Amino acid sequence: MSNARQICVEIIQQILNDKVFFSEAKSELKAEENADISFINMLVLTTLRRLIFIKKALRQFVKKSPPKNLRFVDCALYVAAAELLFLETPDYAVINSYVELIKKQQDKYAANFANGVLRNLAREKDQIMSRDTSTFFSTEFTKILTGYTREQIRQIEEYSAQEAPLDLSFKSLAQAEHWAPKLDGTLLPNGSIRLENNGKISALPGYKEGAWWIQDFAASLPVLALGKVEGLRVLDLCAAPGGKTAQLISRGALTTALDISKSRLQILSENLQRLNLNAQEIICANALEYLKDYKEPLFDIILLDAPCSASGTLRRHPELVHIKNTKDIKQAAKLQRQLLDMAGKALKEGGILLYTVCSIAKAEGEEQIETFLEQNADYRLLPIKINDIDFSGTKSLSVLLNPQGCIRTLPYYSGPQGGMDSFFVAKLQKVKNS
Ligand SMILES: C[S@@+](CC[C@H](N)C(=O)[O-])C[C@H]1O[C@@H](n2cnc3c(N)ncnc32)[C@H](O)[C@@H]1O
Structure with missing residues (x-):
């Protein structure tokens, strides 16, 4: 010991x-x-x-x-x-x-x-x-939560300090329904299965069969927000380790997966292999370089799951509170903006640019997209439809959609029992070629 x-x-x-x-x-x-x-x-x-x-x-x-x-x-x-x-x-x-x-x-x-x-x-x-033991955030870290009310920050802090349950994604809703009883899990409104116990992952039913992959409930929402993708050409710009790539392929999208990290792409390839899913192409490149002189063929959809502070994953990574600050947010936001500016080069007119980050900071989410739209007449915001992300028929996930129709999840939001990571998702349509 x-x-x-x-x-x-x-x-x-x-x-x-x-x-x-x-x-x-x-x-x-x-x-x-x-x-x-x-x-x-x-x-x-x-x-x-x-x-x-x-x-x-x-x-x-x-x-x-x-x-x-x-x-x-x-x-x-x-x-x-x-x-x-x-x-x-x-x-x-x-x-x-x-x-x-x-x-x-x-x-x-x-x-x-x-x-x-x-x-x-x-x-x-x-x-x-006998004192209040719930303090989790440093003063420095709280600064990244600009734009949230005091009460929201209190709840974010309380829920972020809790351990996250284990969520699994499946190739289809029918598959999730089939495996739920074998896994003794709960089927969530988005089609994920939530497990309480975090035993050995590879020993769980369905692992060897490649029936599911680990993906937080909130992380599954961006691809669902796209609606039907069958037969569409999709460029997954920051793809590794491939949770969203797997979702895209299993929903029938012709998917090109790109990432800057060779080692993370190796994990993506292993994951796809275990799941018996095939990407059209897997490219190791800096997205900014790849897009700079991009000509043809243009994609129907670009998924930009941008590198970010990861501050939405505090339940899994409590170290974030001690290692990230507003400087990191600014730096990440700068790269996200460069990627947003470039993404359009490979997107056809009328195509969708889906922007998402696993960050709780509004500077990387709401504010990033607001500024981008103000400065880009080429894009308009499409409200995400509740029926695309909530298959329960109860619209219980409506709370996750903000008034503009973007997804903002927070760890304490009602919906699945046990909370969720914090994600932001915006669905943009390219209305004309500049
Ligand atoms: C949030 S993670 C992506 C998660 C992935 N989409 C998933 O669902 O599993 C961000 C990824 O962006 C990649 N990345 C960072 N900078 C990049 C760049 N300039 N070009 C391409 N990929 C980049 C990182 O290597 C990392 O894998």
């Missing part, structure tokens, strides 16, 4: 110092090979979700702010505090274990200091835990 704890501390140190995703830190530290992988996942995610609260609690006993480049001892205190305050491990086991680790990884002075802090924390646990 102490090895697992050391890995957790090193992962937290790498995430916070280098501003990388948990998955990147994990792969470098080869944690996957560790037998304690589920403990590591649980402890790292708990630390990340509770970090703002933990930092505040520690400030009571540590007067000096930690250095900008966090040392082993700083991160060990965060992880140990997560275990002391939020997990059931006995206090003495937590304290002894982290103090020994710090002695080994740093020095005995740091270990003595941590020993004092952790003992104080354990002593004051009841008083600390």
